[in-house]
Amino acid sequence: MTDERGRPYYVQNIPVPETPRPRQNPAAWKKTDVVGKRLPRVDAYERLSGSAVYPSDTSLPDMLYGAILRCPHANAKVLSVDARDAERMPGVRAVIMQNTPGANVEWSYGRGYKTKLFDPHCRHEGEEVAAVAAETPYQAWDAAKAIKVKYETLPFLSDEQEALEPGAPAVHESGNRSGDVQVYQRGNIERGFADADVVLEQNYRTESELHTPMELHGCVAKWDGNRLTVWESTQGVYAVQARIAEVLSLPMANVRVIGHYMGGGFGSKLQAGKYTIIAALLAKMTARPVKLFLTREETYLCVGNRPPTNMKLKAGVKKDGTLTALELTVLGSGGAYPAGGASGVDWVVRDLYTCPNVRTSLTDVYTNAGPARACRAPGHPQGAWALEQMMDALAESIHMDPVELRLKNIPTYSQAREGNPPYTTTGLRECLEEGAKVFGWEESRKRTADANVADRLGHIRRGVGMASAMWAAGGGGPPSTVIVKLFSDGSVNLNMGASDIGTGTKTVMAMVVSEELGVPLDKIQIEHADTGTTQFATPSGGSKTVPTESPAVRAAVLEVKKQLFELASKDLKADATDLDVKGDEVIMKSDPSKKIKIGNLSDFRRRGVILGVGYRGPNPDKKVVNPFAAQFCEVEVNTRTGEVKLLRFVATNDSGRVMNRLTYDNQVFGGITWGIGLAMTEARLLDKTQTGKMVNRNWHDYKIPTALDMPMKIESHPVDLDDTEANTTGAKGLGEPVTIPTAAAIANAVYNAIKIRITSTPINPMTLSRLISRSRKEG
């Protein structure tokens, strides 16, 4: 989750400046006119009409296309690269490889580990070996395939569980450990287990997931002399700019990164890729713009994944439901380079429930597989897969309702953080109670149990399950700078650096402006995600974009209002505190008949615009801002085929104030969809014995949930706790917490239906029917 300097994962390896504090400290909104409503997105027209130009839609005059030749082996040394034939092929304008002048640059991973852009030792399938620019992508691929490479193939390691065994192939000369074992402990774990009435221990595993956002990773790069412009599909333009400037030794001012629209990232586009640098180098060599977007197969190999996670969880509980001890041991792998293969996995164990004695230990090992990248709530869905199934088992062992067991252990402060700081809000109790009520939890448990006992559905078994979650980030914080410009007709320009990765960032920010100024959404122009013209923002990740940016937007608007009222107080001969603004008019609150058009303000005419700069203020001192969640689901298991049908889902979230109910619910459904993928369909398959290569590197063989995998019914019920302490808009993050409990809730429901505990993902017909037949044999 955090690097050695304690910084969150979404700003690792990039410089983050400090911004000044906002000059005003406004009170929380009491009643809102715009914020919280179900409003369509401000950029819906562009996205639905086809007028939005995504980075992959960018087309420039005289543009070439790039293609990257990648190592086909899991572990190999590049002995020689012969591009003579490729260079002579039709349409080919440049071929680059390690010894090409300018291409011998360094590429860094976590903990400062450096390799080469085209490293002579390819430690995973898909490492970059050479690249081509040609007149068409077809020609570029023809040429890439014509490059002759001699490899020395080396023994490979695909299974992280074998990494530390004697004689295992070494991914790095230093061995297969990626960093030191991370140990956390509090209290006395042995005494905790001794105090327990019941102690359970279980191994769990989640498979590696691939992000596969719909828009492929890539960019268009163009040079104007020594100035580079890159249109990149990214979650953070400033992060991409910093990496390009670092790798190519360019002044940051000479690197402009634009990412107005982007087709999904989920953590895999928080930073630049090697493809970004390669596109820039090809463009430099050919003195022409180059478009380089990966193929779908490449995105499976080398732009990140959720690491495979092996967990052993031991838990102790008293008969009254008091948790006495939790001990979690994790083995994960971030692939071939330092990439946080186990990070974040233990957070829910450390902090979701009150427990005095906790010990966690995280081991991260290297394997010959693509490096991990942050993936929607890094570590958390894996940890919840173990913890929330364990809670279910503990509840059963002490004959307690699983919701009740959780309600007995709700913390009000963070036990895992230094000094035990309290949470600004913990809506976990509300999430559990509201969710249980809406779902009809107790009634459903009885109904499904009765039906199963009476064999009313034949070989079909029904079950219900639930799980809860927290997200260790999601509070946001500085830095962020936003500029709001008010034009003389009351319309507004909003300037911010943040990317809208599909979560509705632009819409929410426009709603904040509208709330304060009374200007309709269609009179707000948004300029964003461009390092050349918009203000600094950290990448959109960590579910922190709304809680980070919306207070900065509000601060900027308040700066505008302050100046506006100063101008208007002269014309209206009123006290500035007695003024309000509604659209294009300033109105006197005490006498609404006194009003003036903004454009008619005598001092406004001279200025043309009023400009307000807003900064994101600090989070409350010695307090923690985290979102909480709970989910309930009902499933149907076909005991003959092993098929699981999801009947319904209820999700409750404490993500602070609901900023836009329409996009909020959409995030909730999306998070559940991701959780369904983790639980039931998604698993990276490596050929562990023969080649080490990934065997399901496409959407046909690697299944992500489709329309037909959706539950028959999903409901989103926000627990709308306005978090007045968290920040000036009261919002917390949503996108990640909502995917954390899903997989465990499904597993618990399947257990409830057939009394078989599925501890490894994915729960698919193949594994389930095997488990069912085994349990029949065991009788």
Next chain:
Amino acid sequence: MGKKKDERDRSRQGVTRRGFLQLMGASAVASTAARGTAAETPAEVLEPAEMTRIALRINGRRHRVVVEPRWSLLFVLREKLGLTGTKVGCERGECGACTVLVDGQPRYACLTLAVEAEGKEITTLEGLMKGEELGPVQQAFLEHDAFQCGYCTPGQIMAVEGLLRHNPDPSADEIRKGVSGNLCRCGTYEHIFKAARRAVELRNTKGGA
């Protein structure tokens, strides 16, 4: 009437194997083609490396383009004609981001060769616009927030459009099946289902399509 029905039946089948082979480069398929369709004389034999002049009818307009026989319709739409409403997700017929209507049927433009699309009526996302106004399916997607990043969305819209053209009042199950060839990684399916229902209403009130 009879002729129209024939045309409709043919378009529902999509391109026939024979028609496909005729369009392929002769060298690549010569041996198999010789056995399978020996009685048929290929209408035209295209050399793989040779540029071919074709005319595509897209959104009611005729576009003359010079293409390599191997170029996909998707590539020509996006990179040669600038019709970037049609998106690229996998280029292997898995995700549906590139869905267009070919003679009224949803088709993956990545698996359709440009030369194969000649003589057909191609409709892309841009073709659903009524001037500057969103068409009924697009409007329904707006109202129900049936997208997040928006990248699979053109394909989803074309799938719904294609479904409604043949089945103006689909059941919930038919809607699910109708968009099941279109992946949405953001997971907005629930809103897509609602938007498809809303599109039915809008098409009726606006007399759309």
